[in-house]
Amino acid sequence: MKELWTTMASLMGVLAFTQTLLHTVIPPELRFAFLKLFQRLFNCFSSYCYYEITEIDGVNTNELYNAVQLYLSSSASSSASAAAASSNRLSLTRGLNSSVITFGLANNDRLSDVFNGVSVVWEHIVTPRQAQTFSWRPLPEEKRGFTLRINKRDKPHILEDYLDFITEKANEIRRKNQDRLLYTNSRGGSLDSRGHPWESVPFKHPSTFETLAMDPEKKAEIMSDLRDFADGQAFYKRTGRAWKRGYLLYGPPGTGKSSMIAAMANFLGYDIYDLELTEVNTNSELRKLLMKTSSKSIIVIEDIDCSINLTNRKKSNGGGGSADGASDIRSGPGGPGGPGGPAGTDPENNGNNNSITLSGLLNFTDGLWSCCGSERIFVFTTNHIEKLDPALLRSGRMDMHVFMSYCSFPSLKILLKNYLGLDGGDISTEVMNDLAAVIGEAEMTPADISEVLIKNRRDNEKALGELLEALRGRAEKMKKKKRAVSVRRRGEAEVEEVAEEEEKRALDSPKEVGGAATSGGDDVEVNYKKGGKDEEDNGII
Numbered sequence: 001m002k003e004l005w006t007t008m009a010s011l012m013g014v015l016a017f018t019q020t021l022l023h024t025v026i027p028p029e030l031r032f033a034f035l036k037l038f039q040r041l042f043n044c045f046s047s048y049c050y051y052e053i054t055e056i057d058g059v060n061t062n063e064l065y066n067a068v069q070l071y072l073s074s075s076a077s078s079s080a081s082a083a084a085a086s087s088n089r090l091s092l093t094r095g096l097n098s099s100v101i102t103f104g105l106a107n108n109d110r111l112s113d114v115f116n117g118v119s120v121v122w123e124h125i126v127t128p129r130q131a132q133t134f135s136w137r138p139l140p141e142e143k144r145g146f147t148l149r150i151n152k153r154d155k156p157h158i159l160e161d162y163l164d165f166i167t168e169k170a171n172e173i174r175r176k177n178q179d180r181l182l183y184t185n186s187r188g189g190s191l192d193s194r195g196h197p198w199e200s201v202p203f204k205h206p207s208t209f210e211t212l213a214m215d216p217e218k219k220a221e222i223m224s225d226l227r228d229f230a231d232g233q234a235f236y237k238r239t240g241r242a243w244k245r246g247y248l249l250y251g252p253p254g255t256g257k258s259s260m261i262a263a264m265a266n267f268l269g270y271d272i273y274d275l276e277l278t279e280v281n282t283n284s285e286l287r288k289l290l291m292k293t294s295s296k297s298i299i300v301i302e303d304i305d306c307s308i309n310l311t312n313r314k315k316s317n318g319g320g321g322s323a324d325g326a327s328d329i330r331s332g333p334g335g336p337g338g339p340g341g342p343a344g345t346d347p348e349n350n351g352n353n354n355s356i357t358l359s360g361l362l363n364f365t366d367g368l369w370s371c372c373g374s375e376r377i378f379v380f381t382t383n384h385i386e387k388l389d390p391a392l393l394r395s396g397r398m399d400m401h402v403f404m405s406y407c408s409f410p411s412l413k414i415l416l417k418n419y420l421g422l423d424g425g426d427i428s429t430e431v432m433n434d435l436a437a438v439i440g441e442a443e444m445t446p447a448d449i450s451e452v453l454i455k456n457r458r459d460n461e462k463a464l465g466e467l468l469e470a471l472r473g474r475a476e477k478m479k480k481k482k483r484a485v486s487v488r489r490r491g492e493a494e495v496e497e498v499a500e501e502e503e504k505r506a507l508d509s510p511k512e513v514g515g516a517a518t519s520g521g522d523d524v525e526v527n528y529k530k531g532g533k534d535e536e537d538n539g540i541i
């Protein structure tokens, strides 16, 4: 080994001497040929092979260079302290739309890496660019490149896999470093100068699964479902399913549905497309919007019951009316004309496909178009799940139904930790028991509880006292309400029972019925009138 090094050193010495000599006496062409020959000779002796990855390949930017730079930046940052200790320099950069600082190899610095048990060495080489050659675009003054050194015997086993791995890793880092984006279609169907129907802003919602107050088991289930989804490319391919998943979040206002969406985006590192259905005029516009969404994104439709005519597909296409009319409150150009008017019967649309229908939405989430792009999650939220068409709820469309409920005791503990910094152990058992006793009955939302805690966050004792008071007050109110409801229901049930009994008696004794026929007829008339009056009243109302 020592001998080999001595030979190498003397060869290098000869090279330096020859270079000086060549520079002075030999013409450049000959010099170049000689150097080439020498390099080949050197390569024969060396047990390594070297790969150069230059920043600019001809006039195009070399994507592989950027990928290697990003990949090495993660290795450099993970060993940043070690690098500092050995007085290595690291360059720091922050990209556009990013709040993350990345580390990079400084000029002419080296870094070793191990892939599949094989060691390789990277060197970042920066040299001044010689005489500016003609180019359609200005080139940087420095020539940058990475040199990868691999042992010759390892090359066939790892080179391709290693470069693929680097590219994949770089994409992942890029996505992580980039701030999430929140897209909206609030401009309606109009496109921007680059033909995009979506507008975006950086998404900085701080909600995470850690801060989300919900039962830990339910939370863990959702998190693992999301993780499985994100890692499930091979699974979805194998099973022939489009790589998408649907979540329906339902529950009273202020229970954390929107916060959950933000937590999902932050957890997976996905962008959010907040689809405002009231701004979309036609099914084809909806399809175009979908086509312009990117992979690794969450497509959200909030308050779905308020956004679209929720009548059955056949009805909406065939011109039947909405069951109650109340769910069809979509407005705007091309929308259903009057309140309660389904798309198919809208005078403006007149049966042609000039407005969004439930079937349009179903196609959006589930049809062939839903899989242009991949790795997408659809999230619908509603306060009234009972208003939704069953077609929207079936498995495959909405794979997971998540009920966001009133604050439970485990959720309360999370809020106490978030807002007051208090763990279970920091609060007296007595107070904890008191809280546990009333939280269920109080039916307070996490939003209501957060308000009480925020208001008193400087004084934990006061916050707990006020919270207990609020919970007790609410629990008492709920008890009274429930009592009143049950009394009313009992009354209604009794009235129904009496009516049923009377009807039965009337059927059992036809004679009596015959005798009472006139009065029964009167009754019918009265009832009919009453009905008529009610209808009039409803009309006035």
Ligand SMILES: Nc1ncnc2c1ncn2[C@@H]1O[C@H](COP(=O)(O)OP(=O)(O)OP(=O)(O)O)[C@@H](O)[C@H]1O
Pocket (backbone or CB within 6 Å): 211, 212, 213, 214, 251, 252, 253, 254, 255, 256, 257, 258, 259, 260, 382, 383, 404, 445, 446, 447, 448, 450
């Ligand atoms: N489960 C929760 N965990 C933590 N904070 C919550 C939770 N639910 C509500 N909050 C707090 O209440 C506020 C309102 O919650 P959010 O907007 O997520 O409710 P929502 O269920 O989407 O309500 P809506 O049905 O009215 O849209 C949030 O900003 C958050 O601070």
Ligand SMILES: [Mg+2]
Pocket (backbone or CB within 6 Å): 257, 258, 259, 302, 381
């Ligand atoms: Mg919401």
